[in-house]
Amino acid sequence: MQFEQSESISPDLIHLFENTVLGTNGAKYKHLDVAQSVGHTDHPLSFSLRRNQHLLANITFCKRPFGLYLRYFTFDKRFQSKGKARMNPKSQIKKDIEGVFEDITSRFPGAQNFCYAYIDAKNVRSKWMSETFGFQTKAKLATQSFSRIWPKRDLTLKEEGMNQALFETIEKQYGHYTAYFTHFFENGTAYSIFDPEGNRLAFAQFHKVRWEIQRLPGKLGGLQVRLLPYIPLLNKLIQPKAHTFLVPDVVCNPSGNIRDVERLFEAVLAQKKLHSILWWNDTRDGLYQKAKQKFKWGLLHRLIGVAEVDVVFRGDFEPKTPIFVVAFDMV
Numbered sequence: 001m002q003f004e005q006s007e008s009i010s011p012d013l014i015h016l017f018e019n020t021v022l023g024t025n026g027a028k029y030k031h032l033d034v035a036q037s038v039g040h041t042d043h044p045l046s047f048s049l050r051r052n053q054h055l056l057a058n059i060t061f062c063k064r065p066f067g068l069y070l071r072y073f074t075f076d077k078r079f080q081s082k083g084k085a086r087m088n089p090k091s092q093i094k095k096d097i098e099g100v101f102e103d104i105t106s107r108f109p110g111a112q113n114f115c116y117a118y119i120d121a122k123n124v125r126s127k128w129m130s131e132t133f134g135f136q137t138k139a140k141l142a143t144q145s146f147s148r149i150w151p152k153r154d155l156t157l158k159e160e161g162m163n164q165a166l167f168e169t170i171e172k173q174y175g176h177y178t179a180y181f182t183h184f185f186e187n188g189t190a191y192s193i194f195d196p197e198g199n200r201l202a203f204a205q206f207h208k209v210r211w212e213i214q215r216l217p218g219k220l221g222g223l224q225v226r227l228l229p230y231i232p233l234l235n236k237l238i239q240p241k242a243h244t245f246l247v248p249d250v251v252c253n254p255s256g257n258i259r260d261v262e263r264l265f266e267a268v269l270a271q272k273k274l275h276s277i278l279w280w281n282d283t284r285d286g287l288y289q290k291a292k293q294k295f296k297w298g299l300l301h302r303l304i305g306v307a308e309v310d311v312v313f314r315g316d317f318e319p320k321t322p323i324f325v326v327a328f329d330m331v
Contacts, residue, residue, distance in 0.1 A: 003047040003059075003096055009038050012055045013048060020074055023123055027217045027307065031331065032210040032242060040328060041071060042183050047100045049093065057093065059100055061115070064181050068104065069329065070117035073129065094132075101133055101314070114317035116179065118329060121308040122217075135312035139178075139282055139323050143307040144291075146265050146277040147237050147298035154267035156194040166190055166203060170250045173287075177324035184326045185250050191271075193264050201260040205249040206268050209278075209331045213240040217304050224303075236275050237300045245276045247327040251287060258290040276300050280309065280330045282322035 018034045031037065043063040049056045060072040104115065117135065119126045160166075162185060174180050185205055192203035215221045216238075225240045246268065253261050265277055276298075281288035309330075311323050 003049050003100055006046045006048070007044060009041060009044055009046055009060065010048065010055075013046065013058055013060075014038055016055055016058065016074055016076065017072065021214065023120055023215070027120075027122075027213070027221065027304075028215040030212040030214070032212055037328075037331065042328075044071070046072075049096060057097075059097065061104070064179070064183075066179060066181065067114040067116065069179075070115060071329070073117070073126075097133060105315075115314040116317075117312050119310045119312055121310050127310065130312045133314070135314045137310040138313045138317070139284075139311035139319050141280050141309035141311060141323065141325060142283050142288065143309060144279045144281065144288070145297065145300040145304060145306075146262075146279060146295070147275055147300035148266050148269055149233055149236050149275060149299065151266045151269035151275065153270045154193050154263060157264075157267040157271060158192050158194065159189055160192060161189055162186060165200075166192075166252075169203075169252050169254060173252050174250065174324050176321055177282075178319040178321050180324040181326075184328055188249075190250075191264065191268050193260065193267060195255070199255070201255040201257070202251075202253050202264040204251040204261075204264065204268075205327075206246045206272075206277075207249065207327045207331070208272070208274075209245055209247055209327075211243050211245075211331075213238065213243050217307055234299070234303070237298075237303075238276075243276075244274060245278055246272060246274055247331055248277060248279055249327045251279070253287060258287070258294045261287070261291060262295050278330075280325045280327075282311075282325065284322045286322075 014035050017031070017038065021028055021030050023029060041060070041062060044060050045063055045068075046058065046060040048058045055076065057075045058072055059070070062069040062071050117130065118141065119130055121127075121140075167186070170185065188205050190203045190205050192200050194200055213225055216224045225238075228238050228240060229235050248265070251261060269275060269277065279288075311319070313319070
């Protein structure tokens, strides 16, 4: 039994991801459309632990210009600890995983500045696993919902390919952030809204995502999921079996009026005929701080609130600036 290394993601690994339920306390959900999502993994470096050709565990990193992002850290359900259970410190699987991290450290000295990952702050199992292998929480993300039951159209909304003007605005706003890189937006499209003179007020990229939600956050989260399909209006916001929503990337606000970003979000929901957005930001992010004070977040926010995500780093690296978050990493 040993880890096999690959720079691609195998079909049985996709199958493992498809059957993985995320979360232990609070929210529980599964990603749908996994095969399509996995296909967008940027520069994967994958380690799979097998026994008799059966996949037991996987660690997959994304190689990025500044370091390594720990994209997947997944176990077959038979090997997952429950709640606060601990892995045997003398077990072979623990030694093998430690060997992977030691190999990564020795292979990329200096060239790779840090290794980082995102962990649900309430996921006890994942937090313990990260601490076991030398990761420490050094920043926080906010998981912020935005919803409209009847989103309003905006006739100035325009879809456009990434161009120099957009790129320069993104660079100015995010270029100094920790973990900034351009892979996921440099060839994409953006949605913008404009004033009557044709000046761009706000823009962002948006990605459509589907989850199967098994439990919402809070003490009554399990009951809420069972009841929501039968509650008028709320059943527009959450469809537990296949909840479809948008996730924004590189949100920019050239006008300086944060309400233009709110207007953009609502306009894109109307255009896509959807009702909710999940937006992840470093809690120190200036744009998000402005939005917290001014936005009308909608009914879903009142229902589930804001959830925290821990940003964990392995080693001594200290992020001095907010973390640059790309939608792909969160879904």
